[in-house]
Amino acid sequence: MKAIVTPTSHLSGEMNALSSKNYTTRYMLAAALAEGTSRVYYPAHSEDSDAMRRCLRDLGAVLEEDDEKITITGFGRHPRDVKELDVGNAGAVLRFLMSIAAFCPQVTFINRYPESLGKRPHGDLIDALTSMNVKIDHQDGKLPITIYGGAPRGGRIQVSGKISSQYLSSLLFMTPLLDEDSEIEVLHDLKSKVVVGQTLEVLEQAGIQFEAADDLMHFRVPGGQRYATRDYIVQGDYPGSAAIMAAAAVTQSDVKIHRLPEDSKQGERAAVDVLRAMGVPLTHENGTVHIQGNGRLKAVEFDGDEFTDAVLAMVAAAVFAEGTSRFYNVENLRYKECDRITDFLNELRKAGADVEERQSEIIVHGRPEGVEGGVEIDAHVDHRVIMALTVVGLRSKKGLTIRDAHHVAKSYPTYFDHLRALGAQVELMED
Template identity: 40%
Template sequence: MSTSTVAPIAARITPSGKLSGTVTPPGSKSYSARAVLAAGLAPGASRIRRIANSRNVRALIAAVATLGAEISYEDNDLVVVGPSELRDKQTIDVGNSGIVLRLLLGATAHLHHTTFVTTYADSLGRRSNIEMLDALRQLGVDADWQERDGRLPISTYGVGIHGGSTSIESRKSSQFLSGLLYLGGRLDSALEIHVPDELKAPAMVRTTQQVLATAGVETSASPDGLHYQVPSGTAFAPAEFSVGSDPASTAALLALAAAMDSEVSIRHTGLTELDGVVDYVRSVGATVTVGPDEIRVQGNPAALKPLDFDGSLSPDSVLPLAALSAHADGTSVFRNIEHIRYKECDRISDFRKELRKTGIESEETADSLVIHGGPSGATEHAVIDCHFDHAIVLAFTLIGARSKHGLVIENSGVVGQTYPDFFRDAAELGIDLNLSSEPVVTAGA
């Protein structure tokens, strides 16, 4: 069994037995990215404890360095010394991360000229950012882009920026709103932000507000989460940040343990953005005990029950929980999830496309995913296209481990976007897998 941390072309997952052991998920990608940006915008030295090592976070570290921050490491901590003035007229590679792009679109909108690019034309390059660009235009920021709907590459021009009021459509993503909150900490005048439709993933906006508060930036929100204010006179200041456990990675481990005969301990450094997830896993049929620094899971595959889930509570948990529900005897519905169509891939339609290869039945609406599960799970061997999305890799590792014939996940190294050591940890728990740098050859190829 190979468990190299080098990004593999293919992960071969075969039916696995009992899982046991202790595993520690990485630090929160979401919190780490926000903390890195806040530190890079503050003139002076900030420290981020237990920084995540995901590709998204590394992309944001590189971005703040491009903008003038000095970066160093002390043990497991990242030290960021922000410049007194951000460098203008820079080109920033945002990798394959929507949160990196959208936070930076807001945070740098006051600069005279910034250009954003990606080498992932078929993933992040396909995602629209027109909502953010429209909101910035209301504040006097000009922009141009090469493709339709505000797709990358994008250039912004902030010479005419002003404070005041703007609106941001957030049905597709809360990341746009988070980016504008960062901008509020860079303006001399007050900023008001209105959400005219509905806010998806409010837990992630609360994470943004928590990070900004730690960095000295004051924000306020209306009780319904549709109106936000950043007062004049607030500004970024050096701070110390402590990163909790990554919610997507933790949810994937919870689902994996619940789907198998298991006795697994998941060490954590704080649980955020997991609203409803632990209760879901427990209600589906696993025994889950949550302690101050550890979650204990005892999986009982024979006891799995179908159960619906409101995906707006924890969007990054939807696919691992959907993979778990595929092994419950009955139908489960994941609602309020249209926004996950606009991630690294369409996590509804693209996920279903891969499910069909394995023999698992499903349906979809504009904002829901319906899984028709059964104890046998995947009945067909399949080669899975992960669509450059770590969430697909996490979900199909579970499906492969419970499958009849196993499966292969192509380009599975993209799991490093969130959880670089996922395959090492899964193998240590007892998942039977092999990582190969050889291309997958299928019949007829």
């Protein structure tokens, strides 16, 4: 599907934020790891969360859903003996479930997206699980991956956090269920620490005990624990909302987005701070972000590791800022659905943006007068790229046509519907 984005000068209206994908998948996993019935209210509906639903059912959880909630009866530490799991293109779901699959005799994670998830590395988690008495067959750390488990052991565990924090989160979900106590040491650096904070928040809500160092580089997790059954309420999603905020920031706008708590542990909450620093007129009170954009922005410098999944949307806004913006400490963007530095910047250049890259930096020389556009560009099968390129198209002179735009459904299936409800001119066309 192609998205034909026509220049749009005004956006107005209000909307409820999409439910958080990160919290939905974590709450569903915590519910499945409990022995009994839990409820997750206002769960996200996206390809990632649907992948978690599908795999948890395959592993033996019972899921029932209505318009308000999903009710999950879990399998605890005894998942069903399943031979294959299909996580689609959901990297976090794959990594979380690799550790849970260690309780199964033999599970193969298939490779349905060889040009996207199939290219992403998982070797650091494989190394950690291997040290825990789990045999794993893999393709140089990539899918397909077969896990021969049944008797994982705790103890002293080391895992690198240099590529992704998801490896650590995976182990934190699994180790409380082991017979032995575990001590987890994070090697090298730890990317996206704020996302680990979300994992720890969910574990605490599920009644799991642990000790965490202040820098999140060392953990003690007692074994023999059980996940509690309980009700979870999913908050609004900051990563997806960041793209809506960016669209409002680069246009004349009066836009309100509800269900975004000010005290959220989502790192992408920092998108509000970035836009404030850009000079965007906005308020954030009582869970509502209210943007009254005037299209005038100024350059900023920010550590992007604090808000990884909102960086591309903020880069899109910076394309139209006065001066040179810099987003640093973002190397982990290279290991997502695509290389979100090189691939994304190549598409921005086609649209007329003036951007540079370093190994772990994105540099944007803003063009307040706008960019030319008028080209067809590649989304690289990446939902965050699609959302950010749409923002650029709205402020371009001739619009943009984005190929493979249907992949936005990975995290935000209603993204284009929400934008159009605010007045954005976007037409969807089958290839």
